[in-house]
Amino acid sequence: MRTGAAQAAGGVWSEVVGQPDAVATLSAAAGAAAQQVRGTQPDAGAMTHAWLFTGPPGSGRSVAARAFAAALQCAEELGPGCGECSACRTAMSGTHADVRVVVPEGLSISVAEMRSLVQAAARRPTTGQWRVVLIEDADRLTEGAANALLKAVEEPPPRTVFLLCAPSDHPEDVSVTIRSRCRVVPLRTPLAPAIATVLRDRDGVEPEIAEWAASVCGGHIGRARGLATDPQTRERRESVLSVPLGVHRFQDVFTAAAGLVNLAESEAVAANEGRNEAEREELKTAMGAGGTGKGTAAATRGANAALKELEKRQKSRTTRSQRDSLDLALVDLAGFFRDVLVLRAGSDAPLNHPDYRRSSSKAATEWTSESVLRRLEAVLACRTALARNVKPIVAVEALTAALFRG
Structure with a gap:
């Protein structure tokens, strides 16, 4: 069997970018898990039943968790985590029978969904080595859902592993009781x-x-x-970064706010449109759309009710996508104001937006450090407001008004 250091060079671990410490920890745990399955004595402390992957957005939390899930299921002698066997490929793609991936469709994970998941987790694996439950955005668990998960984590089935992903391990993000029962895998921002x-x-x-x-x-x-x-992604970034120097008059406050919200809405629609349509057609087919004969009327009523429920879930998913897109725009704006502070301080620290150095230099000569900090604080306040479900246009108009005042 290859060592963790050797595995880090390839296989499923090649998907985990810029995280050598995490890869070493996870590959060692996967090796210990393989020993446990074979009935040999595993390395003490290397493997546990619950893991919490933390790190900033884009650090690859869910990718690392999927790679670990694949390594746990890998049945090849070259493994764990060879990346070539059927178990590795299906686990990475999300189609492995014993790897359950939970991606929140809306702004939270409900207690009903978590109870169903816990029941499924109690079963023995069918084709793989382990039954793996991977929960992306575990910070979106409601209090009831967190309590339902806690019971399973406290008394785990013998061949079940829980993999949770969250932006941080702060108690406000993940329940302290759950966090205390998980081994934390901190991921850093890739270079x-x-x-x-x-x-x-x-x-x-x-x-x-x-x-x-x-x-x-x-x-x-x-x-x-x-x-x-993607050219459209580049265009959206350019539109966002034109805002700081584009709010000259009070009427620009509303124009800029509407532009940011519309950008987020269009990105959310584009990201979900194809999937939404495919889900609707699949449901209509499953419910017997277009059928004739006895029972058609009842089937149609059932299909209409199911479609309404599907549309409700899709709307929630689109809302979440819009909030995520808008938050990413706010991160870009925060990075711009940080660059202005860097230039005002005369620091040689790398800029977040080096291609916008001319704009940030212009701002650095025209604004005081105090006004830049006020603008940055307004961006952070807008992120907080959105996290508390304030209507996007209201939160963003408050932000652009603050940018206008300086």
Whole structure:
């Protein structure tokens, strides 16, 4: 069996960018888990039943969790985590029978959904080595859902592993009682050279574009890929970064706010439109749409009720996508004001938006440090308001008004 250091060079671990410490920990745990399955004595303390992956957006929390799930299921002698066997491929793609991936459709994970998940987790694995439950955005658990999960984590089935992902391990994000029963895997923001290498080698992006995307993505791997390959993603970023120097008159407050919200809405619609339509057609087919004969009327009523429920879930998913898109725009704005402070201080620290150095330099000469800090605080306050479900247009108008006042 390969060591963790050797595994880090390839297999499923090649998907985990810029996280050598995490890969070493997880590969050692996967090796211990394989020993446990074979009935041999595993390395003491290497493997446990509950894990919490933490780190900033874009650090690859869910990717690391999926890679770990694949390594746990890997049945090849080259493993764990060879990346070539059927278990590895299906676990990474989310289709493995014994790997349950929970991605919140809306702004929270309900207690009913979690109870159903806990019941499924209690069963023995069917085809794999372990039954793995992977919960993305575990910070979205409601209090009831967290309590339902806690009971399963406290008394886990013998061959079940829980993998939770959250932006941080702060008690406000993840229940303290759950966190205390998990082994925490902290992920850091990947460095730009590591991201550029992935874009070049795995995605075939031209070196110059890869380096630019890696330098402006804020350490967010998915964002870097979008900037490198999607012109619309680049255009949206340009629109966002035009806001700080574009609010000259009071009427610009409302224009800029509407523009930011509309950008987020259009991105959310574009991200979910194809999936929504496919789900509707699949449900209509399953409910016998277009059928004739006895029972058709009752089936139609049932289909209409199911469609309404589906549309409700889709609306919740689109709302979440809009909030996420808007939050990403706010992160870009916060990065711009941080760059202005860096330039005013005369620091040689790298800029978040090096390609907008001319704009941030202009702002640095025209604004005081106090006014830049007020603008930055307004961005952070807007993020907090959105997290508390304030209507987006209201929160963003308050932000752009603060940018106008300076």
